[in-house]
Amino acid sequence: MEPTSPKGRDLEQRHWYSLHSGVPGNHGTGGEFLVSGHGVAVRDPALRAAVAERASYDPADRYVLFELRVSEARGNGYGDVPLPPRLRWSAAR
Secondary structure, eight states: OOTTOHHHHHHHHHOEEEEEOOOSOSSSOEEEEEEEEEEEEOOOHHHHHHHHHHSSSOOOTTOOOEEEEEEEEEEEEESSOOOOSOOEEEOOO
């Protein structure tokens, strides 16, 4: 991301993140998924180069890279979406 990104500053200061997929409609179907954890800035040039090589675009040298470490993942299906039996996962502490 751009080094001036407010989210980047937030990850640098607090390290916490949460990503949530939206429900596709208002009819009680579909599902949603949430993942949360801690973001850690990647400073290793070799790791950064490996990530840039596999990116679907050409990341600018100024971009900031974070590793998003997962602490918890949750899934919830509605109506027509079957999910595996375990709907919530938490990392061992």
